[in-house]
Amino acid sequence: MAKFLQEYKKQQTKKSSARSVAFDGQKKALFASGRKTAEEISRDGVAYLEELKTQVMSTKQQEISYEKYTNGLDQLGEHSNEALAKLVEICPAVSKDLFVRRLQALEASGEMLKSNPSKREKALELCRRNAHAQVIKSQEKEKLATDASRLIKHYKDLLRG
Incomplete structure (x- = not known):
């Protein structure tokens, strides 16, 4: 009977060891697959970031500077100021009277709103x-x-x- 038990233990050990080897093989394959997937994701991420970087740089190069954009506005403001100055020169009495009356009316309206x-x-x-x-x-x-x-x-x- 002792021999039978020893034989039984040997067979169990062989089965266990075979299962263990199979499990280790599956585990190694799973880890290798995971590493490969992680490397691919990492490569794809780096490639995407590089592509994004080039897109940002190209967009930055196409960007119009603030000075170029506002250059025309400054000239437009100067022209309108000149036109207003010419208008005031042509009609000085109107500008003196009109602006003063308008200011007084606005102030009176504001005071009336605040007081009542x-x-x-x-x-x-x-x-x-x-x-x-x-x-x-x-x-x-x-x-x-x-x-x-x-x-x-x-x-x-x-x-x-």
Whole structure:
């Protein structure tokens, strides 16, 4: 019986060792595959970053500088300033009177808004109501125009038909 047990243990050891060798082979193949995949991903990532770098550099070269972009705006501003100066030279009385009156009107309006908040709220509410009424009237007019257009088409169809 001892011999039988020894034989049995040998067979079990052989089976276990064969399984262990097969497992080690699978493990090594899996690790090799993982390494290969990681290397491919790494290469692809580096290639993508290089491509991205070249795209950024080409975009940077195509970029218009701020000075070139704003150069025309500076000239336009100078021309409009010159035109305004010529206008003021032509009509000095108008510019003195008009600008002063406009400034005074704006300041008076600002002070009135600041000094009477309740009146401002009332005026705002009145303005809202008027605007709403105007919107409703325009919608009614639009509806009437649509209805009139339909009526005209109906009469034309009756006359033709």
